[in-house]
Amino acid sequence: MSSIAPRYKYLDALTTAFVVILLVSNLVAQKICMIGPFAISGAILLFPITYIFGDIFTEVYGFAASRRAIWLGFFGTALLYAMAAAVIALPAAPGWRNQQAFTAVFGFIPRILAASLVAYWFGEFANSYTMARLKLLTNGRKLWTRTIGSTIVGQAVDTVLVIVLTFAGTAPLRTILNLIASTYLLKVAYEVLATPLTYLVIHWLKSAEGADVFDRDERFNPFSFALRGQAEPSDS
Numbered sequence: 001m002s003s004i005a006p007r008y009k010y011l012d013a014l015t016t017a018f019v020v021i022l023l024v025s026n027l028v029a030q031k032i033c034m035i036g037p038f039a040i041s042g043a044i045l046l047f048p049i050t051y052i053f054g055d056i057f058t059e060v061y062g063f064a065a066s067r068r069a070i071w072l073g074f075f076g077t078a079l080l081y082a083m084a085a086a087v088i089a090l091p092a093a094p095g096w097r098n099q100q101a102f103t104a105v106f107g108f109i110p111r112i113l114a115a116s117l118v119a120y121w122f123g124e125f126a127n128s129y130t131m132a133r134l135k136l137l138t139n140g141r142k143l144w145t146r147t148i149g150s151t152i153v154g155q156a157v158d159t160v161l162v163i164v165l166t167f168a169g170t171a172p173l174r175t176i177l178n179l180i181a182s183t184y185l186l187k188v189a190y191e192v193l194a195t196p197l198t199y200l201v202i203h204w205l206k207s208a209e210g211a212d213v214f215d216r217d218e219r220f221n222p223f224s225f226a227l228r229g230q231a232e233p234s235d236s
Contacts, residue, residue: 008209011061015069018053021046022073023080026116030105040186048190051127051154052198055147058131060205062213066128067222074121081113112166119162125222127154132215140214147198151191159184 029043050073057066084106092099131150138145163179171179191198206212 008061008211010205010209011057011065014053014056015065015072018050018057018069019073019076021053022050022120023076025050026077026080026108027105029116040183044183044186044190048155048187048194050124051151051187051191052194054124054127054154055131055150055198056202056205058128058150058215059135059143059146059202060209060211060213063128063132063215063218063220064225065213066131067125067225070121070124070128070222071225073124074117077117077120081108081117084108115162115165118165119158122161123154123158126157127151129220130154132218132220135214136216140212143199143202144195147195148192151188155184155187155191159187 025043025046028046029041031042033040033042053069054066057069085108088103088107127150130153131146134146134149159180163176163183167176167179
């Protein structure tokens with residue numbers, strides 16, 4: 001996997017924060033919380049932030065930087081799942097009485113694990129691809145159309161995949177559709193409300209990094225790690 005241009009001061013820190021947020025959201029996802037009348041996974045408080053990071057990576061640093069972060073997050077999540085399963089399988093030491101609690105927290109159900117990884121991969125790449133394409137289409141103007149448009153597409157892909165892959169064959173179609181609709185609307189609303197903050201971060205980073213990458217030569221291959229794109233001034 002190629003490195004992104006070392007002249008960027010904040011990209012590595014942002015990528016690290018992205019991966020940490022992704023991993024923590026997976027750890028807290030198993031608790032179902034009540035917020036008003038809504039029963040939601042604890043992950044809903046954190047996971048949508050990863051899409052904001054995706055917007056920032058693509059808008060400031062280009063699709064290649066976003067692709068790098070997505071793959072690092074994917075491998076990090078897979079490692080978390082694998083290590084959790086391995087440690088759970090190890091025999092507990094005599095006198096250690098927390099095996100059941102440990103298993104409840106870290107015992108990811110294989111079907112949910114697979115659904116989460118598939119939905120994350122496709123959703124994040126759909127978000128980044130839409131963001132990059134809209135930037136070319138708008139010639140770097142009207143940033144809000146890209147942040148919201150990419151969220152609408154990316155969250156639709158993520159939400160449909162994770163819920164269908166998790167509940168298909170075990171829950172009624174009506175329940176699945178209700179879950180998709182409520183979760184999707186909540187995620188999109190979350191990120192729409194965060195748009196002003198996204199604007200501030202993007203504008204600050206463009207100024208601090210001297211970067212504003214347009215993916216004019218990018219082929220948008222998720223399996224190619226060549227650094228592409230060129231920095232140009234834009235009126236966002």
